[in-house]
Amino acid sequence: MYELKIALRQILSRKKQTLFAILAVALAVAVITVMMAMLSGFQDELVRSSIENNPHIVISPQDEGEEFIHLYRYTSALIAKKEGVIAVSPKYLGQAALEYRDNAEGVSLQGVNPESEENVMRVNKDVIEGDLLTLVHTKYGILLGDRLAENLEVHIGDLSLIHISEPTRLRRISY
Template sequence: MYELGIAFRQGFSRRRQTIFAIIAVALAVAVITVMMAMMSGFQGELVESSIENNPHIVISPADEEEEFIHLYRHTSTRIMEKEGVIAVSPKYLGQAALEFRDNAEGVSLEGVEPMAEDAVMRVSEDVIDGDFFALVHSRQGIILGDKLAENLEVKVGDRVDAVFPDSKTSSFKVVGLTHTGTAADEVMAYARLDSVQDFYNEPGVVSTIGVRVQDPYQAETIAASIEEETGLDAVSWREANADILDLLETQQAFIYIFYALIYGIAGFGIANTLITVVAQRTPEIGILKAMGASRRSITIVFLIQSALLGAIGLVLGTVLGYAATVFLQNYKIDIPQEMYFGLQTLPLEVEPLNFVYAAIFAFVINLIAGVYPARKAAKLDAVTAIESA
């Protein structure tokens, strides 16, 4: 196939132009692969955070005017028997003030059954001091977020007073501290369910029931089944985070437009190089046509050149993009967690498919970029091309 040999000679005859065209493609592919790694990592971290930092399903009263779920033990047993459910945790939620010496902080006080809550939320994995399961044996024990404990200036072993209007002040012993890396660390406090019910004078009721399922992506189906059987409101993690997930999809659309623009710029670099080659090699093209080369062969020559430049560029770009992604993974970049849904560092995730998509898209764009100069070269008249020498 003589077209291939001609394409090689012409494509690399002007080294400076060729190198710049290859660099343009390589940088485009590298930038896109890094951005795709960031997008994949951000989306993965956000979904993981939504799944792990919240129950997969939250059950609450269907009537907005109703504050509590009654007969919650019977309801919890029925839900636990459902296929796909692996843990159920009834919970009483209330607001209170915690006092220690001259310090006072407003808190979200959660009354839980420690073993059940840990099965749903894996709270024990976040404990940095003390023991979450100490609540099982300590009726007046309490677990605080580390930022809350810092604000109150308390440590494990200290006693804090819980205060709420129309409730008797209760004293709790701090038996552990948790760290989740989210804003909850400043307001979260766990105590035993029966102790919190007594504190608020609301025995026998809970505010919500948290559910953990085997497959988080089946949570919506299971939530619908729970609603139908119990008459309660069941919200899956996907429904609870619908706004954030919709925002991600919208953001992806804008990112793809950005990808197309970057690839377009790289494609213009290839096209410019090939157009220059056509202008400089016009006499040679004329000689080839005079020797019997068809329009099709001339077109193939320039399309091969475009493919070669694009292929070299995308290989270099893929290597560069992978190296940049790995470097950024090891170099933690702090970001404001308040702005990025609790994420503290910029997440990047290396997904092989991202590199495949980037390579295919870049290759196609480069072939398209070579169509115009290839057609221009093919249309040259042999005699006119030779006389232009």
């Protein structure tokens, strides 16, 4: 009981300092609470976007030396028939250089079927200009990220060159 009397005497004798200390602790608790709420929300958003922007299962060729899965249409059809499978989209990955006028950039190519890719990844909602599904009717169409298009100074409908290990072809731009 003696300790309580001493504590009360000290607290009441220095009212400004006591008020300042209480406000500082209250502010610190409020800041920590807000930060924890923000981090929790950020974590939920990060998990949601990671799940949404990546396929749940990726099937690669059996042998490391192979570049693609032979009979991929047949394999895709078999996978699509499995119970619980919502969508399947075959994809071919490769490296290339994309050139427009005097600008060139190294790129990672993803060859996709726009319709099946939209069912898996919901890409069209992130397209700024144009439409992913218009690539279905384009023989040599390509979809670019906004930063790549800005770096190349390229616009929708422009013709650009893609340099790959196969013969060079002109591609029409969509992003």
